[in-house]
Amino acid sequence: MxxxxxxxxxxxxxxxxxxxxxxxxxxxxxxxxxxxxxxxxxxxxxxxxxxxxxxxxxxxxxxxxxxxxxxxxxxxxxxxxxxxxxxxxxxxxxxxxxxxxxxxxxxxxxxxxxGCYSTAAIALLRPLRRAGVIGAEAPVSIFGISGYSGGGKGMIAEFDRGESEGSFIYATGQGHKHLPEIVRHGLLDNLPIFIPSVGQFAQGMVVQIPLHPGMFSGSMNDVHAALAQYYRAGFVSVRPLGDDPARELPQAVNGTNRLELSVLGDAATGRVVLSAVLDNLGKxxxxxxxxxxxxxxxxxxxxxx
CATH class of the missing domain: 3.40.50.720 (NAD(P)-binding Rossmann-like Domain)
Structure with missing residues (x-):
């Protein structure tokens, strides 16, 4: 049946x-x-x-x-x-x-x-909170770029007609609708700074969270280990540490339900960038x-x- x-x-x-x-x-x-x-x-x-x-x-x-x-x-x-x-x-x-x-x-x-941005941000933040790598009161900032298909039919038509003025950031007033779920399910006590943007491409997205030295405990290896140990099945995967792409392409997993996470940055100085790539219309x-x-x-x- x-x-x-x-x-x-x-x-x-x-x-x-x-x-x-x-x-x-x-x-x-x-x-x-x-x-x-x-x-x-x-x-x-x-x-x-x-x-x-x-x-x-x-x-x-x-x-x-x-x-x-x-x-x-x-x-x-x-x-x-x-x-x-x-x-x-x-x-x-x-x-x-x-x-x-x-x-x-x-x-x-x-x-x-x-939400699409929420899926990426929570996937990056929650394992680190659970492992105690970052604290609930960490001053988190989230940056991302999504294809214009995320804006719905009106925005798609605008871009397809060539009427768009190009890529742009939005929600600069820090009231984006995804923030409440990021806070709750990302296990944060404070609202993060969130700067989303729309790119000159239809589909796909990259979401990144910088971690300055002092924002997390342990090393870059510990950050990667916390993510890699957390995701062992399902559609979420973690790239090997050091698998640093020359370009983090928003369209890399388009047409799939995959979510790929990376730990990027400079181990010597402790500056880390958490990165997530997904299809905004997929996962x-x-x-x-x-x-x-x-x-x-x-x-x-x-x-x-």
Whole structure:
């Protein structure tokens, strides 16, 4: 018997990517609404109720509305919006984040899909916090660049038409929507400085966190060891120390659900740069949603990925 899956918001960037990854699978039947019913509450309620799992690819308020529409049903939810990422009643959908997280996702009725920048930052920070390499009050700064596809249909159209003025930084007021989940799941006490940017490329991203001498205990080797020992399975991998690319390419793992971590810098002076490369539409969005869906359906995490 195949699982019934409804993507609420299937025509958005993330929804389209999820649909593409699920189309053709013989273990899943996709429920879809005609275009004129996609915003009709009654039609959405019926589709949500018919699904074993529904994936919400919606703005925050619409995602909250979808949860309300699901009341009284047995439908399990994966929410790709920001609405529930720090809600204690929802399981955070980063299976590699900590021991037992994959099992928690598998058994959950409500799963919040992480943000793309958050996935990278948490993957770098949490192991170092757990190992005591950095403290909860460390003055963390996070820098990153993402493809313009992360900005949704409007930004994609702007770049595709050649109307963009080029790469740019944003969220300079330090109110980026990913910060609360980075603080909570990165085990930080203080808000980090976060400077994201959009590049002149469609897809892929690099996220980097500099560690000045005095910000961490031990050596560069200890930093690398903490990460390498933490990730031994799943889609997260750690490059060997010294595997320092001439260029850290944001597009290096595009089209995959992989997240590659590196410890870069100068061991002699103790200046370290933590680096993460992922596909912002893969492990940063649709790939992560499919991985979580697989776990919730009792399937291998890499099915279709």
């Amino acid at each position: 195949t699982a019934q899956v409804f993507i609420d918001g299937e025509v958005g960037t993330t929804g389209l990517q999820i649909r593409e990854r699920l189309t053709g699978r013989d273990d899943i039947t996709l429920i879809s609404l005609p275009e004129d019913q996609r915003k009709d509450a009654s039609a959405r309620r019926d589709a949500l109720a018919a699904a074993d799992v529904a994936i919400l690819c919606l703005p925050d308020d619409a995602a909250r509305e979808a949860v309300t529409l699901c009341q009284g049903t047995d439908t399990r939810l994966i929410d790709a919006s920001t609405a529930h990422r720090v809600d204690p009643d929802w399981v955070y959908g980063f299976p590699e984040m900590t021991a037992g997280q994959g099992a928690a996702v598998a058994g959950a009725a409500r799963v919040s899909n992480p 940063g969005a649709s790939g992560a949603a499919v991985q979580n869906l697989n776990l919730m359906l009792g399937l291998p995490a890499d099915t279709g990925l």
